[in-house]
Amino acid sequence: MDAPVVIAGGGPVGLSLALALARYGVRSIVVEPLEEPVRESRALVVWTRTLEIFRDWGIYDAMVEAGTFGTRLEPHEAKTNARLLTVDFTSVIDVVERPGYLLVPQNVTETVLRRLVREHPACDLRTGLSVTAVSQDAGGVRVLVRDSAGVETELTAAFAAGCDGAHGAVRHAVGLTLEGATYPVHVVLSDEILAPDGPDFDTPRIALSSPTLLAAIKYADRSWRILAPQDGEAPDALGDDARAARVRALFGEGVRSTTVWQSRFQIHRRHVPSFGVGRVVLAGDAAHLNSPAGGQGMNSGIQDAANLAWKIAYALRPGYDVARLLESYDAERREMVTDSVERMTNTLTTVGLRTSSRFKARIIAIYSRFLRSRGMQRKASRTLGMLGGRYTKSPLIDSHHPMAGRRIDDVVLDDGTRLNRKRAGNAALVVAGEASYGNAPADAVVIAVTAPPKRWQVRLPAVIVVRPDGCVAAVVEKPTPERVAKAWSQAFALA
Ligand SMILES: Cc1cc2nc3c(=O)[nH]c(=O)nc-3n(C[C@H](O)[C@H](O)[C@H](O)COP(=O)(O)OP(=O)(O)OC[C@H]3O[C@@H](n4cnc5c(N)ncnc54)[C@H](O)[C@@H]3O)c2cc1C
Structure with a gap:
């Protein structure tokens, strides 16, 4: 081979x-x-x-x-420069070491x-x-x-x-x-470099006055990605006038920019x-x-x-x-x-x-209010940060326990280190309480968690089987060496 x-x-x-x-x-x-x-x-x-x-x-x-690493996402309205809402990723610092x-x-x-x-x-x-x-x-x-x-x-x-x-x-x-669908909308993307002598702007920016969505996100010094959906093919969407109008709506009159690259394409699901x-x-x-x-x-x-x-x-x-x-x-x-x-x-x-600017403004206002609660901040950070989701249909996962199929929280351990640092991309047996698990498999890191967080819903003692990708494969409550070995065997498809 x-x-x-x-x-x-x-x-x-x-x-x-x-x-x-x-x-x-x-x-x-x-x-x-x-x-x-x-x-x-x-x-x-x-x-x-x-x-x-x-x-x-x-x-x-x-x-x-x-x-450029960021911990807060704060879209601003393009015309007024008002901050529309804040997602603060540090709200999940207890479950991920570098939230952002x-x-x-x-x-x-x-x-x-x-x-x-x-x-x-x-x-x-x-x-x-x-x-x-x-x-x-x-x-x-x-x-x-x-x-x-x-x-x-x-x-x-x-x-x-x-x-x-x-x-x-x-x-x-x-x-x-x-297989799936293609949206009945085209998207124009362009990368613009703003002239060096002009003002700087908060990022990302949304032009709520635009009939559809017009947004820009800064990805490097003075470099912005502009996103603008177009109903239909809009043949002149890539022309100079359309491009200048987008820059004007997002940054105001008189702001000059150079287009690095632009493209119009269809989007799919x-x-x-x-x-x-x-x-x-x-x-x-x-x-x-x-x-x-x-x-x-x-x-x-x-x-x-x-x-x-x-x-x-x-x-x-x-x-x-x-x-x-x-x-x-x-x-x-x-x-x-x-x-x-x-x-x-x-x-x-x-x-x-695909919705009007008025509807969008209302949705943003509702979300902004929701995000005053810590629970909603955590939910938004988890969803945007792609920390959520669950595998429920896998032959390797014993999905009886609510933790199974989810990413394991990167909690702080008794010695002050983080669970994932200790795991370092390896499989693990996370031992909660005084659990008996026999001999740990050679490829398992054994990690003790004396007081697991309440949201894990684990009855002590328990052994949690974690895969190398950080996904919980099984939670063995009332563990015995045989039951842990069986759970491990399923998690790794031992023949
Ligand atoms: C214009 C544009 C804008 C985008 N903007 C965003 C965005 O803002 N956010 C986002 O998340 N995603 C965005 N995407 C999508 C994102 O770029 C893709 O999801 C990502 O590139 C997928 O990575 P990939 O490696 O699967 O595929 P690709 O990046 O497409 O890489 C596939 C590779 O395979 C190579 N290849 C092709 N044919 C063969 C062959 N026969 N044999 C061997 N190699 C081959 C290609 O040369 C290429 O290097 C955008 C995509 C485009 C086109």
Whole structure:
């Protein structure tokens, strides 16, 4: 075999998957046609949960150094500069060590990820190559790749991952299509650099006077992403006049800017009926397409990689049920994409892009009032930060307990450290109270929590089985060594 895993696509998701696999000691080859990362800013926000995953992979510092970290989100009305509402991510400091988000344009994200992949001995990034076909049998996969001169070679691997974006060749090769809907609205995105001699502005900005949604978010010094939905094709939407009108509505008369890049496109709510076939799996835009409202597209793709990587690592070891591990990847990520990502992006898209400014202003006023309560602040931070959601349909999860299928809270332990720092991307047995669990599996970190938070609803003593991706697989109350071993066996698909 050329490598245990061949990854088609070196976008943010393919590169993340390579780094995640490397974290679990698995070598991969990444096949990518483009010699350089994309030039457009595309996805701008890396949310709390994705940052937490980066920490598990040991790449948090490199990513955070490349962007601007924020703990508060405070949209301002463009005309009056009034603050419309505040989401304060520090409201969830008890369950996540670094609550907040990172503003970083996708071209920078990809540049950093490429560098990290190139530096890691377990990752082999091969640019100038495209995947053209994939075939498989019970023992492995064959991936046909073509270079720019048309020369074809075959790579063999135990698994292939299609991270090759919306028009993915791998998805096509396994006969899957992105099913769902396309919104009857086009979106214009543009990146503008404001003239250096002009004023600075609060970010993000929403022009509530605009008939639909017109918003701007600052992603670097004087650099702004503008988002404007258009009903129908609006042929002149990319023209100078339309562009100048958008800048005027968002920043006021007389503000000059240079357009770095702009594009108009349709937005979708689509996903594949299965996140893989046999030993070929799909992740990121190859598996699901979402509206940019809420900035969840790239984040959910990276979270696919976090869910998949440890499963492939276990599937490569003897004694684990490969089919069940991959079945769980499909069940879990499809549930998360349909129940959380699509629901949230759809609500934001429907309210934000397709309702009148008066209605929007009322909704914002209602939310602003709600957000005065600490409970609502926590809820908003968890939802936006992608810390919520639950896997309920997975063969690896014993969902009897309300904690099972959820991300484990990163609580402060008795010695002052955080649970996730101690876990460091490994599987764990979290022991609550005086519990008996026998011999811990070799790959488990054992973490004692003497007084678990009330919201865990755990009756002491208990042993909580946590997977490498930070998801609770089972809560064993009244534990015995046999019951803990059984729960572990289900969580990791021991054959
Ligand atoms: C204009 C635009 C604006 C966007 N704005 C936002 C935003 O504001 N917020 C947000 O969250 N998301 C946004 N997105 C979506 C976000 O960019 C994607 O969700 C994200 O890029 C998905 O990453 P990916 O790695 O799955 O796919 P991609 O980024 O599409 O990467 C796929 C990679 O596969 C490669 N590839 C293609 N074909 C092959 C092949 N045959 N063989 C091998 N490799 C192949 C491509 O060259 C590419 O590098 C935007 C997208 C676009 C196009």
